[in-house]
Amino acid sequence: GQQVMQIPQYQHVQEGEDFTTYCNSSTTLSNIQWYKQRPGGHPVFLIQLVKSGEVKKQKRLTFQFGEAKKNSSLHITATQTTDVGTYFCAGREPGGSYIPTFGRGTSLIVHP
Amino acid sequence: DARVTQTPRHKVTEMGQEVTMRCQPILGHNTVFWYRQTMMQGLELLAYFRNRAPLDDSGMPKDRFSAEMPDATLATLKIQPSEPRDSAVYFCASGLVPRWTGPGANVLTFGAGSRLTVL
Numbered sequence: 012g013q014q015v016m017q018i019p020q021y022q023h024v025q026e027g028e029d030f031t032t033y034c035n036s037s038t039t040l041s042n043i044q045w046y047k048q049r050p051g052g053h054p055v056f057l058i059q060l061v062k063s064g065e066v067k068k069q070k071r072l073t074f075q076f077g078e079a080k081k082n083s084s085l086h087i088t089a090t091q092t093t094d095v096g097t098y099f100c101a102g103r104e105p106g107g108s109y110i111p112t113f114g115r116g117t118s119l120i121v122h123p
Numbered sequence: 124d125a126r127v128t129q130t131p132r133h134k135v136t137e138m139g140q141e142v143t144m145r146c147q148p149i150l151g152h153n154t155v156f157w158y159r160q161t162m163m164q165g166l167e168l169l170a171y172f173r174n175r176a177p178l179d180d181s182g183m184p185k186d187r188f189s190a191e192m193p194d195a196t197l198a199t200l201k202i203q204p205s206e207p208r209d210s211a212v213y214f215c216a217s218g219l220v221p222r223w224t225g226p227g228a229n230v231l232t233f234g235a236g237s238r239l240t241v242l
Contacts, residue, residue: 044230053214053233054166099166103229109221110156110179111231115165 013038015102017114025122030087032117034100041105043076043083048116049096057098090121125149129215129234137242141203144237146215147196154220155198156231157183157190161211169213172198173220205241212236 014037024030034043042061046054058067060076060083067074073086083102087094097118101111128147136142148155157169170180170190180190187206192198202209215234222228 042229046231053236054216054231055233056230059228059230101231109229110168110171111229113166113168 013102013104013112015100015112015114017100017117019117020115021118021120023120023122024090026092027089030090030094030119032085032098032100032119034083034085034102034114036081036102036112038081038104040080040102042103043080044101044111045074045083045085046099046101046113047096048099052096054099087119090119092121092123094119095121125232127215127217127232127234129213129237131237132235133238133240135240135242136205138206139204140241141201142205142209142239142241143202144200144213144215144239146198146200146217146234148198148215148217149232150196152217152219152232154218155192156214156216156218157198157200158214158216158233159211160214160236166214169200202239205239207241210239210241212238 016035018033044059045057047057048054058074063080064078065076071088075084097116099113099116101113103111130145154173156171159167159169169183172192175192189201214236216231218231220229
């Protein structure tokens with residue numbers, strides 16, 4: 012079955028440093044989504060990428076979808092304490108059940 | 124904004140007791156999911172329904188867990204009997220899946236979760 016791997020599992024940064032989390036699928040994806048879960052909260056949808064090589068930006072967050080549609084990344088520039096949380100990617104295979112497979116998430120800890 | 128509502132938010136119970144968690148999905152969403160989140164396993168998909176029909180519950184321990192959707196406004200997850208290893212946060216999520224285009228296509232909206240502690 013489809014597997015979605017995320018690295019790193021944890022990342023500590025000083026406020027102001029950049030942060031990147033990577034998502035890799037064992038199979039080609041039709042699309043990939045990113046969610047953020049604040050400590051004690053629930054996952055909240057951030058963005059969806061559909062096209063090969065697609066890049067989308069949300070303020071300091073940059074999302075990329077690989078050319079082969081098997082990997083994705085989320086990059087945060089100049090982290091702030093409000094960025095603390097766990098970032099999940101969720102990928103869908105073409106056809107199939109259309110149900111997303113979630114990665115294990117990357118927990119970002121920002122030190123002031 | 125439309126919300127997925129889950130009850131109870133917190134539940135502490137003793138081993139062997141029955142636990143029922145409830146979820147009110149967003150009106151108009153056709154797919155409802157139950158996830159379990161633990162530190163060790165991350166987000167596990169337990170079961171999901173499409174148009175109220177159960178499509179996959181392979182992620183659920185069958186002997187003690189059951190999921191139902193008696194009507195479009197209510198999904199339930201029941202554990203009987205509960206065990207300490209069931210302690211986790213249980214999330215319900217709903218969405219319009221699959222949808223090729225349009226606002227919110229294929230986006231999952233999660234509820235706030237039910238934190239279960241089994242002593």
